[in-house]
Amino acid sequence: MAARKKQRVTLRDVAKFTDVSVMTVSNVVNGKIKLVGNATREKVERAIKTLKYVPSATSRKLRSMREFSIGMIVMDHELSFLANPFISQLVAGLSNHLSQNNFTLTVQGVAPDMFRGASLFSVAGTDALCAIMSGTNAERQKNVSFLLDRHQPVVLFQDTLNAGRSGIAIVNQDDEAGGHMIATHVLSRKAKKLLFIRPNTEWPAIEKREEGIKTAIAKKRGAKLSVLKCDEGTFQGAQAALTEYLAENAMPDAILGGTDALGIAAMRCCQDQGYVVPDDVMVTGFNGFAACNYSNPSLTTVTSPAYEMGEHAAKLILQRLETGRFSSRQTLFPVTFKEGESA
Amino acid sequence: MAARKKQRVTLRDVAKFTDVSVMTVSNVVNGKIKLVGNATREKVERAIKTLKYVPSATSRKLRSMREFSIGMIVMDHELSFLANPFISQLVAGLSNHLSQNNFTLTVQGVAPDMFRGASLFSVAGTDALCAIMSGTNAERQKNVSFLLDRHQPVVLFQDTLNAGRSGIAIVNQDDEAGGHMIATHVLSRKAKKLLFIRPNTEWPAIEKREEGIKTAIAKKRGAKLSVLKCDEGTFQGAQAALTEYLAENAMPDAILGGTDALGIAAMRCCQDQGYVVPDDVMVTGFNGFAACNYSNPSLTTVTSPAYEMGEHAAKLILQRLETGRFSSRQTLFPVTFKEGESA
DNA sequence: TTGAAAGCGGTACCAT
DNA sequence: ATGGTACCGCTTTCAA
Numbered sequence: 001m002a003a004r005k006k007q008r009v010t011l012r013d014v015a016k017f018t019d020v021s022v023m024t025v026s027n028v029v030n031g032k033i034k035l036v037g038n039a040t041r042e043k044v045e046r047a048i049k050t051l052k053y054v055p056s057a058t059s060r061k062l063r064s065m066r067e068f069s070i071g072m073i074v075m076d077h078e079l080s081f082l083a084n085p086f087i088s089q090l091v092a093g094l095s096n097h098l099s100q101n102n103f104t105l106t107v108q109g110v111a112p113d114m115f116r117g118a119s120l121f122s123v124a125g126t127d128a129l130c131a132i133m134s135g136t137n138a139e140r141q142k143n144v145s146f147l148l149d150r151h152q153p154v155v156l157f158q159d160t161l162n163a164g165r166s167g168i169a170i171v172n173q174d175d176e177a178g179g180h181m182i183a184t185h186v187l188s189r190k191a192k193k194l195l196f197i198r199p200n201t202e203w204p205a206i207e208k209r210e211e212g213i214k215t216a217i218a219k220k221r222g223a224k225l226s227v228l229k230c231d232e233g234t235f236q237g238a239q240a241a242l243t244e245y246l247a248e249n250a251m252p253d254a255i256l257g258g259t260d261a262l263g264i265a266a267m268r269c270c271q272d273q274g275y276v277v278p279d280d281v282m283v284t285g286f287n288g289f290a291a292c293n294y295s296n297p298s299l300t301t302v303t304s305p306a307y308e309m310g311e312h313a314a315k316l317i318l319q320r321l322e323t324g325r326f327s328s329r330q331t332l333f334p335v336t337f338k339e340g341e342s343a
Numbered sequence: 344m345a346a347r348k349k350q351r352v353t354l355r356d357v358a359k360f361t362d363v364s365v366m367t368v369s370n371v372v373n374g375k376i377k378l379v380g381n382a383t384r385e386k387v388e389r390a391i392k393t394l395k396y397v398p399s400a401t402s403r404k405l406r407s408m409r410e411f412s413i414g415m416i417v418m419d420h421e422l423s424f425l426a427n428p429f430i431s432q433l434v435a436g437l438s439n440h441l442s443q444n445n446f447t448l449t450v451q452g453v454a455p456d457m458f459r460g461a462s463l464f465s466v467a468g469t470d471a472l473c474a475i476m477s478g479t480n481a482e483r484q485k486n487v488s489f490l491l492d493r494h495q496p497v498v499l500f501q502d503t504l505n506a507g508r509s510g511i512a513i514v515n516q517d518d519e520a521g522g523h524m525i526a527t528h529v530l531s532r533k534a535k536k537l538l539f540i541r542p543n544t545e546w547p548a549i550e551k552r553e554e555g556i557k558t559a560i561a562k563k564r565g566a567k568l569s570v571l572k573c574d575e576g577t578f579q580g581a582q583a584a585l586t587e588y589l590a591e592n593a594m595p596d597a598i599l600g601g602t603d604a605l606g607i608a609a610m611r612c613c614q615d616q617g618y619v620v621p622d623d624v625m626v627t628g629f630n631g632f633a634a635c636n637y638s639n640p641s642l643t644t645v646t647s648p649a650y651e652m653g654e655h656a657a658k659l660i661l662q663r664l665e666t667g668r669f670s671s672r673q674t675l676f677p678v679t680f681k682e683g684e685s686a
Numbered sequence: 687t688t689g690a691a692a693g694c695g696g697t698a699c700c701a702t
Numbered sequence: 703a704t705g706g707t708a709c710c711g712c713t714t715t716c717a718a
Binding site: 022027040059062 | 687688689690693694695696
């Protein structure tokens with residue numbers, strides 16, 4: 001009895017066992033049944049079961065020079081980077097569409113200053129990379145250069161860089177229009193003094209929302225905007241910042257949250273101080289995921305097509321891998337105004 | 344001028360360019376600087392930059408017989424499988440800890456009847472697999488067998504199968520204790536008629552919560568439990584089911600949501616019918632993520648250590664890959680009662 | 687319909 | 703400190 005090293009069962013083992021060539025087994029495994037006779041096929045299939053053969057994905061990747069895998073990197077201060085519903089929807093759309101096409105998705109969250117060190121870049125074999133980033137234009141530009149140096153197509157979400165180079169595609173939602181809609185709505189309800197509550201972090205999507213709000217306000221005589229930045233974009237952080245703000249300032253007519261979570265935090269904060277929403281103060285959010293129905297009153301917001309954006313990115317990438325070029329370099333998804341009870 | 348096929352730059356190219364051996368370049372790339380002289384190292388580093396060399400992760404994987412990658416499969420009816428905060432926290436904890444150890448995580452959601460077909464299994468090279476599953480014991484057992492047939496360590500989350508075989512580890516939170524706590528709390532507040540509202544799907548964690556509730560109730564004279572199953576575990580599904588229930592039944596003293604989302608859905612439903620929470624009816628949830636603060640009144644719930652569970656699983660796996668065995672086969676994380684304003 | 691051989695790009699192993 | 707070579711397990715390519 002030979003010493004049995006614990007070793008992987010390979011195509012060769014199956015071939016030897018069945019007394020056919022390696023290629024025949026490979027063809028059976030890959031379902032290329034046209035290339036294999038019926039009797040041989042069955043024999044091979046039995047052998048595969050008997051020997052409990054499991055193909056090595058890695059070998060196939062190396063030889064075929066394709067990874068069947070996409071990397072998605074999420075730049076976020078928070079450890080629980082997937083808790084953000086925009087991100088989780090985006091990732092789900094991406095992952096699902098890739099799965100349907102026999103690709104996989106490798107996700108990783110990374111702190112802004114650790115971007116380049118992400119293990120995704122060094123250990124994950126990928127055919128293309130997706131990223132959603134915060135930071136200034138210059139910072140993001142540097143990171144994009146880093147991505148492109150990896151000789152892979154890149155898809156950016158919610159980014160304002162222009163896709164000058166042919167290796168990049170950008171998928172955005174129309175945050176500016178969203179900001180405009182939400183501001184226009186509260187203005188039409190006679191709000192004059194608006195407060196935009198947003199994270200302190202530089203974040204392209206938030207800047208766009210703020211721009212949209214400002215545009216709407218500029219058109220309205222007598223309307224005025226203040227902006228409150230929270231150090232942390234969290235629920236508690238927002239409540240702390242707003243409480244401090246209200247201690248020194250009068251209650252505005254409307255508080256516009258940069259995200260749903262910020263809007264709801266603001267709402268609860270006002271309610272705790274005895275204000276009635278929307279009678280004393282209107283409150284709005286941004287993104288329109290499940291949570292906007294959780295508040296009481298329910299949140300007026302703008303819904304994001306995040307899932308669809310993820311799907312779209314997956315389509316773009318698969319096309320790009322097949323044809324060698326992106327079918328479109330910039331995509332702008334419309335957002336939808338969603339009226340709740342809070343404004 | 345030679346015809347330039349677009350081709351990957353390899354270690355050999357760098358070696359030739361620098362006039363050193365392939366191994367020397369490999370050692371530089373991998374930071375094994377003790378094995379390389381200073382001058383050579385710098386020469387090689389320059390060449391790497393000049394040629395824009397990017398290592399092939401796949402080749403390394405094949406040769407070293409390690410994938411540096413873990414697969415996580417989430418069985419869910421919903422397309423947006425990551426929207427569930429328990430899942431997103433679990434995945435974040437897993438992903439972050441793996442990243443820190445230069446591993447990556449490949450995630451995939453899959454419909455219950457598509458489990459085996461998931462591309463994760465056929466195209467992702469992984470060292471180990473994680474899964475969270477719904478379905479009956481028998482169904483889940485079959486799927487686990489399928490996982491084990493891939494000759495990889497398996498970690499199950501929130502599962503009641505016993506880890507009989509040495510290839511499996513199970514990481515659970517104490518859902519039964521959680522159910523017990525939450526029921527005990529409302530009972531201590533004089534509730535007699537309780538209603539547990541839960542998804543219709545068979546789901547080990549939910550069954551455990553129900554068991555815990557029942558145990559608490561059995562100890563209390565005069566207390567009675569009804570169970571309401573919603574076809575869909577969604578917000579709207581829950582509200583529809585509850586509305587129908589209330590049309591034919593009196594309002595219970597307390598409604599226990601199987602998840603936070605179900606609890607909040609129930610709360611809003613009651614409020615819309617003019618009931619005051621918690622005065623007319625108490626309401627509770629389960630999981631205690633961000634959303635439990637969104638409702639008004641805030642939700643009394645039980646907090647899940649989901650992030651920590653993900654981290655723990657990552658530790659278990661890395662240890663298992665190093666030592667060849669799981670340091671523990673069953674882990675039970677305690678949950679914490681979190682009193683809000685709703686009960 | 688089947689098979690033989692080369693080779694994808696690294697690392698393990700051993701020699702110097 | 704550096705180099706030579708086999709080889710991980712599959713698919714590509716070409717021959718029969």
